Amino acid sequence: MIFGKEETKEEIKLRVAEALKRDVGRGIVRFDRKYQKQLGVEPGDIVELEGERKTAAIVENAHPDDRGLDIIRMDGYIRRNAGVSIGDYVTVRKAEVQEAKRVVLAPAQKGVYLQIPGELVKRNLLGRPVVKGDLIVASGRETEFYTGSPFDELFRGFFESLPLGFGELKFIVVNTNPKGIVQITYNTEIEVLPQAVEVKEEKVPEVTYEDIGGLKEAIQKIREMVELPLKHPELFERLGIEPPKGVLLYGPPGTGKTLLAKAVANEANAHFIAINGPEIMSKYYGESEERLREIFKEAEENAPSIIFIDEIDAIAPKREEVTGEVEKRVVSQLLTLMDGLKSRGKVIVIAATNRPDALDPALRRPGRFDREIEVGVPDKQGRKEILQIHTRGMPLEPDYDK
Structure with missing residues (x-):
């Protein structure tokens, strides 16, 4: 044309x-x-x-x-x-593409040990363009790669026995011959190293927005409140407004609050610190507050950072309703740390709870957790998205109705 x-x-x-x-x-x-x-x-x-x-x-x-x-x-x-x-x-x-003569792959995750013939991985990557340093995914879902050869049963068994979730393996492209953009073909020699190697590239994303189903509105809101201040703080300085310091996610258990926090940290390329509320509590005087101060200090040193507090109602209940002195001190320490975030750089606190009314009211005011996002039960379309996510790495029947 x-x-x-x-x-x-x-x-x-x-x-x-x-x-x-x-x-x-x-x-x-x-x-x-x-x-x-x-x-x-x-x-x-x-x-x-x-x-x-x-x-x-x-x-x-x-x-x-x-x-x-x-x-x-x-x-x-x-x-x-x-x-x-x-x-x-x-x-x-x-693109100016050359046929790949040789491609060396290695597991993207450290601690994973693989013994896989390159030919088996190559079948799943035929036609794929790659560049040195790329992160690519091999999945056992695509049935057209079963070609009727004697290796098919071995290939099928390999993908069904993968140690990682949903029948997918993540690889880093360690080297290619020739250099530049190359395309994997039947003539390409694929070598799979047994262990991860050091490649000077960005971290491997564990959770992305595409891994979350049924939360389109929540993703849009949290991107505006969290991702924008972390990546473009100059916008808020130009407008003369304070970026949000804290975001409260609330909704029933199992709707994706923790997953949403991990995804936004990955997408914003921010340092992520996850803590569960009960882990902070200690029976020794002052130890709970010290743990909180250490977490905020680590976030400050590694800014931009996101501190995610799961089950925050366990460490910040209403002070007038609790009898223990530890809980009252922890709430007071958390309030003080939240107020000090302005001088701590690009740090945002995300908290999750399924009991928002149990939180101390002092946390739910401007300057602290002043932005709240409801993470509700998914509707019909949302449940379909969740099903697609969980089955995208599975070998499905050709006549399966998606």
Whole structure:
């Protein structure tokens, strides 16, 4: 297909958006046909993505709801590979791709030991573009990789016995031959190292927004309240307003409050400290308060940071209703630390509880936990998203109705 010169561009900038749940781990990006024509690419072609670093992905058509929008949908792994976050702009250009002669992979998680023939992993990565330092996912879900060869049963057994959740394995691309953007083909030699190696790249995201189903509104609110102040504090300084110091997540047990806090910490590339309320309490005088001070000090030294307090009602109950002196002292210490956050740098406290009315009222005032987000029970669409997330790494029957 030939495009007019006035339409063709060497590169374009598109705004990053989260991926569709079913696209996670597939190494694809979706953007409008108008921009595909400007770059001279078709679905199935490979584009180069440049943020803080360069990576590559396979082009697919935009979702019908996204037509005409200047967004590019990519999952958390590709965002990590490109060094961008949701809402950032990424430069997209047609990639110059070479066939990979050799690719060396290693487990992304430390402490994982694998003995896997490279041929088995290669079947799941055929056609995938990679760059040294990329994080990629191998999954046993795609049934088209079962080719009828004698290795099929071994391949199936390998993915069914994976030690990591949902039949997925995360690998870091340690090296490629040749350098640059390469595409894995049948002729590529894949070597899988048994253990993780040190690669000078960003941390591996454990939880991304695509791993959370049924909480679209809550994600939008927490991004505005937490991610924006951590990543762009200059906006609040320019406007002359105080960024939120604390956010309270409340809702029934098991709706995803803890998962939501982990995801926003990963997406904002912030230091994450998670504490459970009961872990703070101690019978020795002053020890509970000392633990709290140490946690806030660690957060200050590693800013930007997120302190997540689960079951906060256990350490900050209403002081007029408790008889123990320890609980009263801990509440007072927490109030003092929250008030001192302004001088502590970019630190935000997220707390979760299923009993918001049991909290001390002094915590729920401006300057402390003044922003509250309800994390409710998911509706029909939300439950469908959760099911898609939990089954995206499973080998499903071809006629399965998603």
